[in-house]
Amino acid sequence: MALSMTARMFSGRALLRLLVFLAIAFIFSCTLFIWSHPMIINSGGASVISHHNAGGGKKPATHPIDTLIKKAGREYHRLMAKETTDLESAAKAYRYRRGRHPPPWFDKWFKFAQDHDAVIVEDFFDQIYHDLGPFWGVEAAKIRTQAKNFEQVVSVRNGTASQKTDKPRDWMNIWTDLTSTIAEWLPDIDVPINVMDESRLLVPWDDIDQYMKAERASRKIVPKPEVITEYAGLQKLDENPGEPFDLEWHGGNYWENARVGCAPGSPSRNVEAATNFSGPPPMPQGFPERSYEGYVMNWTSARDPCLQPDIRESHGTFVEPISQSTSKFLFPIFGGSKLPMNNEILLPPAMYWSDDPFYSGGEESHGGPWEEKDPGVMWRGAASGGRNKEDTWTRFQRHRFLRMINGTAVQMAEKHSNGVSQNFVLSSYSTYHLTATSRMDLGTWLNSIVDAAFVSLLCFPNPGNEHCWYTDPFFQTKPGKKMQEQYAYKYLPDIDGNSFSGRYRGFLRSTSLPIKATIYSEWHDSRLVPWVHFVPMDNSFVDIYGILDYFIGTGVEEKDKKGNVFVEGAHDEQAKEIALKGQEWAERVLRKEDMQVYVMRLYMEYARICDDNRDRLGFIGDMG
Ligand SMILES: *[C@@H]1O[C@H](CO)[C@@H](O)[C@H](O)[C@H]1NC(C)=O
Ligand SMILES: *[C@@H]1O[C@H](CO)[C@@H](O)[C@H](O)[C@H]1NC(C)=O
Ligand SMILES: *[C@@H]1O[C@H](CO)[C@@H](O)[C@H](O)[C@H]1NC(C)=O
Ligand SMILES: *[C@@H]1O[C@H](CO)[C@@H](O)[C@H](O)[C@H]1NC(C)=O
Numbered sequence: 001m002a003l004s005m006t007a008r009m010f011s012g013r014a015l016l017r018l019l020v021f022l023a024i025a026f027i028f029s030c031t032l033f034i035w036s037h038p039m040i041i042n043s044g045g046a047s048v049i050s051h052h053n054a055g056g057g058k059k060p061a062t063h064p065i066d067t068l069i070k071k072a073g074r075e076y077h078r079l080m081a082k083e084t085t086d087l088e089s090a091a092k093a094y095r096y097r098r099g100r101h102p103p104p105w106f107d108k109w110f111k112f113a114q115d116h117d118a119v120i121v122e123d124f125f126d127q128i129y130h131d132l133g134p135f136w137g138v139e140a141a142k143i144r145t146q147a148k149n150f151e152q153v154v155s156v157r158n159g160t161a162s163q164k165t166d167k168p169r170d171w172m173n174i175w176t177d178l179t180s181t182i183a184e185w186l187p188d189i190d191v192p193i194n195v196m197d198e199s200r201l202l203v204p205w206d207d208i209d210q211y212m213k214a215e216r217a218s219r220k221i222v223p224k225p226e227v228i229t230e231y232a233g234l235q236k237l238d239e240n241p242g243e244p245f246d247l248e249w250h251g252g253n254y255w256e257n258a259r260v261g262c263a264p265g266s267p268s269r270n271v272e273a274a275t276n277f278s279g280p281p282p283m284p285q286g287f288p289e290r291s292y293e294g295y296v297m298n299w300t301s302a303r304d305p306c307l308q309p310d311i312r313e314s315h316g317t318f319v320e321p322i323s324q325s326t327s328k329f330l331f332p333i334f335g336g337s338k339l340p341m342n343n344e345i346l347l348p349p350a351m352y353w354s355d356d357p358f359y360s361g362g363e364e365s366h367g368g369p370w371e372e373k374d375p376g377v378m379w380r381g382a383a384s385g386g387r388n389k390e391d392t393w394t395r396f397q398r399h400r401f402l403r404m405i406n407g408t409a410v411q412m413a414e415k416h417s418n419g420v421s422q423n424f425v426l427s428s429y430s431t432y433h434l435t436a437t438s439r440m441d442l443g444t445w446l447n448s449i450v451d452a453a454f455v456s457l458l459c460f461p462n463p464g465n466e467h468c469w470y471t472d473p474f475f476q477t478k479p480g481k482k483m484q485e486q487y488a489y490k491y492l493p494d495i496d497g498n499s500f501s502g503r504y505r506g507f508l509r510s511t512s513l514p515i516k517a518t519i520y521s522e523w524h525d526s527r528l529v530p531w532v533h534f535v536p537m538d539n540s541f542v543d544i545y546g547i548l549d550y551f552i553g554t555g556v557e558e559k560d561k562k563g564n565v566f567v568e569g570a571h572d573e574q575a576k577e578i579a580l581k582g583q584e585w586a587e588r589v590l591r592k593e594d595m596q597v598y599v600m601r602l603y604m605e606y607a608r609i610c611d612d613n614r615d616r617l618g619f620i621g622d623m624g
Contacts, residue, residue, distance in 0.1 A: 101618025137211030261341030262306035316386025367487025407447030435569025
């Protein structure tokens, strides 16, 4: 009908040309269709999904992960080209990057770092400047008076560390211990400590912007004769300490408080909190935004809730944190992790300094040789992430991750509900081209390569036993596994709990490969390069199948004509290389000595910001 109408409008040769064109277009689009859509083949009742292009061995020449690994390698080399090995070049790199003289006692800091074989790249300390920057916009006297009068404080006076606390607290003891190991090289300081797990400071973006304007305005390489090279110290403050100080902490909806910390115009700034948490969360259908063909390309943006409003309804931090008590008021408070929009000052997490094997996995054990490991995925942990309840558990990240890699759950979703499960939605098979699913269904594959389970369901209200009426049907709890037992597996996913995940350092230092998703920032972020030292993952986890498929392939050992054993699609060498490079790197830049070096630099900068002479305080000992 449409054609005959068109025919009336054309005549003779024009019509012929049109028909030829349509025929070519038709053939071309069929080819495209076949190439990009999986075909469902029925074999023995189970639906086996196959890619037309997989069987023939014609995969795209370069896997996106190969490209990302290559790019990351170059980034790492660019970073390491900035390494400094003497005081003069370290001070020069400082002035170049920070726009100021280094803080007083920079020579002591440098000597300590060098004596402890630290790798010194100025960029490794970027987090310090991100965290402290806004305080250049607050009067020095105000910062130091508030700090001294807070309830939980770690202090240094005359080279000795001490603590003040309302009651004995682990975090206080551990951070005081860390501080005492470097106190003899430190100026006087008072360091208020956030003793909660959750990060608490949410200053509106517009305020921070004002503070940062003041910071930029104060940035200056002061002429040598004007430079003051000694801290004033806190003796005067001790003689006249002022009133006890506590902020007005408030509750409220965490997302509503947090999004105000996002830049105007960022995707989340004007998105109101979600209220209905039933069913699966929104998940990308297709590749996550800002990814490179489905895989994390920019680790900073992948971790940023300001860029991903969906995180407000798919991460426990925003669904319902265990406790929340936040302030909009900029005040110096130190803690182990935070969201990108939080304003805490980061210290290395207390559990990384602690020798407790629960966190460290036992200092000396990092797992055996790669070749001896089980080639699969291991995860054990609690159903934390916040307070999960009957009508919200489907929005918690750990729950989602475990179900998405549970082959049985995936099979049920595929067979009975078109890929939609209680707490996740599967992408179409044509999104990520998997080798494994050209051979078997996704669930069968996952069941053959994954051992992952909760050790407790953290039911609310707590029934007082192991069970949980609303999550029991979906999860089977298993006994915990010590970290060193987990290191017997090649692949170790790491997912946020109530805040950051405290085993990450242990995973990095192990001979296994961490696969990391998080929305939290830590002290070490600028010294770890994704795809070189660990594998980054999107917070929706839609890329997990692609990641596992790239590294593990089908997981089935086969023999080629010459009798060599191979696993189709696997990139075991690449996995081994990242695992071992990550381990080697962690042994160079995440040691306790590196935490000391970081904290010493942090405290020196902090002492300068608390000093009335801060605009002229500096180190010029290298300038002759
Ligand atoms: C630190 O040393 C100064 C000068 O030596 C002394 O006046 C002050 O009392 C000392 N403070 C502490 C807390 O020991
Ligand atoms: C919440 O969403 C679910 C499914 O998306 C819907 O069935 C339900 O009616 C909603 N509840 C409320 C209170 O709006
Ligand atoms: C990564 O994303 C951040 C935040 O969105 C942006 O500022 C930064 O420039 C990006 N980095 C690269 C290398 O593209
Ligand atoms: C995997 O999913 C099935 C089906 O929902 C469930 O019965 C089983 O307990 C889950 N396994 C684990 C380890 O949670």
